[in-house]
Amino acid sequence: MTMTLDHLQDRAVEVAASVTDPELPMLTLEDLGVLRDVRVAHDGSVTVTITPTYSGCPAMATMRDDLVLRLQQAGFDRVDVAVALAPAWSSDWITERGRRALAEHGISPPGRAPTVTGPVALLLAPTRRDVRCPRCASTDVEVTSEFGSTACRAMYRCRACLEPFDHVKEI
Amino acid sequence: MSDQPDVHTHEPDEHDNAYAGLLVNDAHWAFGTDFEDPLAGVDTTVPDGVARADLAAYCLMLADDALILSHRLSEWCSHAPDLEEDIALANVALDLLGQARLLLARAAAADPAVVPSLPEGSPVPDEDALAFFRDARDFRNVRLCEVPNGDFAETVARLLVFSCWRLALLQRLSTSSDAVLAAVAAKGVKEVTYHRDFAGRWFLTLARGTEESRRRLVTALNELWPLYAELFLTHEVEGRVAEVGVGVDPAEVAGEVDVVLDQVLAVSGVERPAAPGLAGVQGKRGRDGMHTEAQSRLLAEMQVVARAHPMGRW
Numbered sequence: 001m002t003m004t005l006d007h008l009q010d011r012a013v014e015v016a017a018s019v020t021d022p023e024l025p026m027l028t029l030e031d032l033g034v035l036r037d038v039r040v041a042h043d044g045s046v047t048v049t050i051t052p053t054y055s056g057c058p059a060m061a062t063m064r065d066d067l068v069l070r071l072q073q074a075g076f077d078r079v080d081v082a083v084a085l086a087p088a089w090s091s092d093w094i095t096e097r098g099r100r101a102l103a104e105h106g107i108s109p110p111g112r113a114p115t116v117t118g119p120v121a122l123l124l125a126p127t128r129r130d131v132r133c134p135r136c137a138s139t140d141v142e143v144t145s146e147f148g149s150t151a152c153r154a155m156y157r158c159r160a161c162l163e164p165f166d167h168v169k170e171i
Numbered sequence: 172m173s174d175q176p177d178v179h180t181h182e183p184d185e186h187d188n189a190y191a192g193l194l195v196n197d198a199h200w201a202f203g204t205d206f207e208d209p210l211a212g213v214d215t216t217v218p219d220g221v222a223r224a225d226l227a228a229y230c231l232m233l234a235d236d237a238l239i240l241s242h243r244l245s246e247w248c249s250h251a252p253d254l255e256e257d258i259a260l261a262n263v264a265l266d267l268l269g270q271a272r273l274l275l276a277r278a279a280a281a282d283p284a285v286v287p288s289l290p291e292g293s294p295v296p297d298e299d300a301l302a303f304f305r306d307a308r309d310f311r312n313v314r315l316c317e318v319p320n321g322d323f324a325e326t327v328a329r330l331l332v333f334s335c336w337r338l339a340l341l342q343r344l345s346t347s348s349d350a351v352l353a354a355v356a357a358k359g360v361k362e363v364t365y366h367r368d369f370a371g372r373w374f375l376t377l378a379r380g381t382e383e384s385r386r387r388l389v390t391a392l393n394e395l396w397p398l399y400a401e402l403f404l405t406h407e408v409e410g411r412v413a414e415v416g417v418g419v420d421p422a423e424v425a426g427e428v429d430v431v432l433d434q435v436l437a438v439s440g441v442e443r444p445a446a447p448g449l450a451g452v453q454g455k456r457g458r459d460g461m462h463t464e465a466q467s468r469l470l471a472e473m474q475v476v477a478r479a480h481p482m483g484r485w
Contacts, residue, residue: 047212049212052269054265054269054358055266055269055270055272055355055362056265056266056267056268056269056270056272058265080211081211081212082211082212082213083209083211083212084212085213085351085355085358086350086353086354087357088354088357088358088361089358116360119339119342120338120364122368122371122431122434122435123368123371124368124371124435124438126372127368144255145255145256145259146365146368146369147258147259147365147369148258151262151265151266155255169365171361171362171365
C-alpha cells in the first residue's frame with residue numbers, strides 16, 4: 001500500500017502537532033505557537049519550521065530532537081527542522097486550547113501582548129496585568145518577580161489562598 | 172489477593188549502572204548529539220551594498236556586547252541578594268546569550284574569514300569558535316560590558332544604562348535591510364524591554380531605599396559614568412553599515428537614551444554624573460578591540476575549558 005502525498009502530509013502534521021513542549025508538557029508545540037509549518041516533499045522528506053519563544057530558549061534543541069524522533073518513529077526517515085526568526089514569537093500565538101491547558105495545570109495564561117509604536121515606554125511600577133490565581137480564581141494577586149523558572153514566565157503569589165504560581169509573560 | 176508482599180524486583184542491569192538510563196534515548200541529550208546551526212533554514216543572503224567584512228564586524232560588535240555582559244551577569248548565579256534576583260539575572264543573561272549566539276552565527280555566515288581556525292575535524296560550531304577562540308583584541312564589545320560586576324547596585328546601574336542603549340539600537344535595527352539582523356533585533360526588543368524595566372525598578376528601589384543602598388547606587392553610577400560616552404561614538408564600521416541601511420549609527424540614539432535615563436534619575440532623585448568619558452588608547456576603544464584589563468581576565472575564565480579541548484564534543 002502506498003500513501004498519497006496528501007496522506008503523508010496530513011500524517012506528518014498530525015505527528016508534529018502532537019509533540020509537547022519539554023518545559024510546559026501540558027502544551028503541544030502547536031498550542032504554544034512554536035510550530036509554524038510542516039511540509040512533506042515529493043521524495044517523502046519532511047521539513048518542520050519552528051520559531052523560538054526567546055532568543056536563548058534552551059528548550060529549542062530538545063524540541064528539534066523530539067520532532068525528529070517522533071516523525072522518524074512515524075516512518076518519516078528524513079526530517080529537517082528549520083528555524084523561522086521572523087516574525088518573532090508572540091505569546092498571542094498560544095491557542096485557546098493551550099491557554100486552558102496552562103490554567104488547568106496551575107499556570108496563569110498570558111493576556112494580550114502589548115503592541116509598540118514609537119519608543120518603548122519605560123515602566124517603573126509593577127506590570128499591571130489582568131491575572132487570576134489559577135487555583136482559587138482570586139484577582140488579589142501580586143507579582144514576586146518578572147523572571148521565573150523559564151524565560152517565558154513571571155512569578156506571582158495569590159494573596160487570597162497564599163499559593164505561589166507562574167504566569168506566562170506577554171511578549 | 173496474594174499473601175506475598177509486593178516486592179519490586181528489577182533486572183540486574185537496570186539500576187546497577189547509573190548511566191544505563193541515559194543511553195536509552197540519546198536524542199534527548201542536546202549537547203551530546205549534533206549541535207545544529209541556530210540559523211538552520213534562515214536566508215543568510217548578504218544584502219546589496221554592504222561589504223561582507225563590514226557586516227560580519229558589525230554583527231560581532233552587537234554579539235560581543237551581549238556575550239560579555241551575559242557572562243558578567245551569569246557570575247551572579249547563586250550569589251545574588253535573594254533567589255528571585257538570582258533567577259532574574261540568570262534569565263537576563265540567558266536572553267543576551269541567545270542574542271549573542273544568533274549574531275555570532277550571522278557574523279560567521281556573512282564572512283567566514285572572521286572565524287578562528289581550529290584543528291582539522293574539530294566539531295566546534297562557528298559561533299562557539301568565535302566566542303571561545305578569539306583573543307581579547309578581537310572582541311569588539313564596548314568597555315561598559317566588561318568591567319567587573321562590583322556590588323548589586325553597580326550591576327543594576329550598568330544593566331539600566333546598557334538596556335536603555337541596546338533597546339534604542341535594537342528598535343531601529345528591526346528595520347535593517349539585513350533580514351537576519353532585523354529578525355534578531357525585533358525579538359531582542361521584546362526581551363530587553365523586560366531587562367530595562369527590571370533594572371529601572373531596582374534603580375528606583377535602591378535610590379529610595381536605605382541611606383546605604385542609596386550611597387552604593389550613587390557611587391556605582393559615578394564609577395560607571397566614564398564608560399557612558401563610548402556607547403554613542405560612531406566606529407567607522409558602524410558608520411558604513413548605517414549608511415547603507417544595514418546597521419544603526421549609535422550617535423543617533425544618544426538623545427533618546429538620555430531622555431529615558433533622565434526619567435529614571437529624576438524619579439530616583441539622583442543627579443546625572445558629570446565625569447568625562449574614559450579615553451581610549453591612541454584613540455582606540457572597545458569597538459577597536461582595545462579593552463581594559465578586566466576583559467582578558469573575563470575571557471580567561473570563560474574560554475579556558477573550550478580552549479583546552481578544541482576537539483571536544485559537549
